[in-house]
Amino acid sequence: MKYADEFRDPRAARALLDKIADVTAAIGATAENPKRIMEICGGHTHAIFRYGLDKLVPEGLDFIHGPGCPVCVLPMARVDECVELAEDPRVIFTTFGDAMRVPGSRKSLLQAKADGADIRMVYSPLDALEIARRNPEREVVFFGLGFETTTPSTALSIQAAAAEGLENFSVFCNHITVPPPIKALLDDPYMRLDGFVGPGHVSMVIGIHPYDFIARDYGKPIVVAGFEPLDLLQSVLMVLEQIRDGRAEVENQYARVVPEHGNPVSLAAMADVYEPRPSFEWRGLGEIDASGLRIRPAYAAYDAEVKFGVGYGAARRNVPEPEGCACGAVMTGRIKPVACPQFGRGCTPEMPLGALMVSSEGACAAYYQYGGARAEAV
Amino acid sequence: MCLGIPGQIVAVTDAARMMAMAEVSGVRRAVNVACIAQGPLEDLVGHWALIHVGFAMAVIDEDEAAKTLEALRGLGEAQETLEAMAAGDAALEGQI
Numbered sequence: 001m002k003y004a005d006e007f008r009d010p011r012a013a014r015a016l017l018d019k020i021a022d023v024t025a026a027i028g029a030t031a032e033n034p035k036r037i038m039e040i041c042g043g044h045t046h047a048i049f050r051y052g053l054d055k056l057v058p059e060g061l062d063f064i065h066g067p068g069c070p071v072c073v074l075p076m077a078r079v080d081e082c083v084e085l086a087e088d089p090r091v092i093f094t095t096f097g098d099a100m101r102v103p104g105s106r107k108s109l110l111q112a113k114a115d116g117a118d119i120r121m122v123y124s125p126l127d128a129l130e131i132a133r134r135n136p137e138r139e140v141v142f143f144g145l146g147f148e149t150t151t152p153s154t155a156l157s158i159q160a161a162a163a164e165g166l167e168n169f170s171v172f173c174n175h176i177t178v179p180p181p182i183k184a185l186l187d188d189p190y191m192r193l194d195g196f197v198g199p200g201h202v203s204m205v206i207g208i209h210p211y212d213f214i215a216r217d218y219g220k221p222i223v224v225a226g227f228e229p230l231d232l233l234q235s236v237l238m239v240l241e242q243i244r245d246g247r248a249e250v251e252n253q254y255a256r257v258v259p260e261h262g263n264p265v266s267l268a269a270m271a272d273v274y275e276p277r278p279s280f281e282w283r284g285l286g287e288i289d290a291s292g293l294r295i296r297p298a299y300a301a302y303d304a305e306v307k308f309g310v311g312y313g314a315a316r317r318n319v320p321e322p323e324g325c326a327c328g329a330v331m332t333g334r335i336k337p338v339a340c341p342q343f344g345r346g347c348t349p350e351m352p353l354g355a356l357m358v359s360s361e362g363a364c365a366a367y368y369q370y371g372g373a374r375a376e377a378v
Numbered sequence: 379m380c381l382g383i384p385g386q387i388v389a390v391t392d393a394a395r396m397m398a399m400a401e402v403s404g405v406r407r408a409v410n411v412a413c414i415a416q417g418p419l420e421d422l423v424g425h426w427a428l429i430h431v432g433f434a435m436a437v438i439d440e441d442e443a444a445k446t447l448e449a450l451r452g453l454g455e456a457q458e459t460l461e462a463m464a465a466g467d468a469a470l471e472g473q474i
Contacts, residue, residue, distance in 0.1 A: 121466070156410060
């Protein structure tokens, strides 16, 4: 119970852990035959490691770390296309800082910047819009990256640029959506999942009904969760109780922030600006149907793929993963990060080889940062 | 990048562009409030919101804001966001 003392309310944490232990025992889950619960969101992965939740819960519970870290699932070919755009002398390339160190096959954006490309780290696409206003002679490209939590921000920025007639602003769209990879994982015959902890802030935008198929078509429980450690424990307990009771439902533990039907303004902006691509490549998971978004033709003037002829797939496709990198197997829960031959050797947060080591939300970076004795115990 | 941070709306700065000033952990930052506006923007002043890459995405109460901020601090995410905001300000000036 070492870590439980760090909780804001240690007594509440212990009570939840006791209940989790009771239900885990009641459903007969053991170390040899554990229940496998996937936390979809990278923020949850980070919190699980930070608070050692994986070690506080009984051995009969196994956390499988989901694909919910947009930096981690970004294919190398797309990083190469970013570098290509950034190296265009007309371009000021703007990006969230998280994307700077993702390895490309030639170089990362950080290396491209060191080599002289005009790459600026911004906090918000609003910053990119402002840079475009202040630099009318340059082309400002914003690297649109992320799940449904960030997608509304770029949609609203594109609408703002269109309303202002800001012609030197465009978005290199790499937005992806949460439900399709979950379906792909559930369809994977090698994957065995017993339930899900659903993302909190993504659900704040899309609501809880996009997950209905998980319960209805696959018979698995999912509980949308907040980010506090107590939220996570409560949500894990709710998943286990569904399993115990033979229920498969979409439950909302984070109703104080997540409305059932999401945020209407965000959803309207996303629908106005974006449409699904037929398919999109995910690092480690391959091409997944309708899992990525592209800018609708009505906003083609703000689409960097159109403006600079990059397209999707115009660059070299299927760039192989670096030698010995096992990000794909980790991403699909087949192996734990420490089982990768490069973990902590050829691949560290300072010098990442694979994408899962880049972001604090990546499973490998979380293992590395909080691992220590835990990593040895796996 | 995927987690919002709580901020308090302190003033409306550009109603036409749906922009307001928010205070996030003592740092002031212009944010877009289109996603939480349900009436006159002035009504938002004093309220807390979850702010995600410069966009207020949900109105939350003060207690929730405090708890969320504490959780984000525990993860190092609060500091990371504040640094990203500072980097964004510097990028506007072409400094980095």
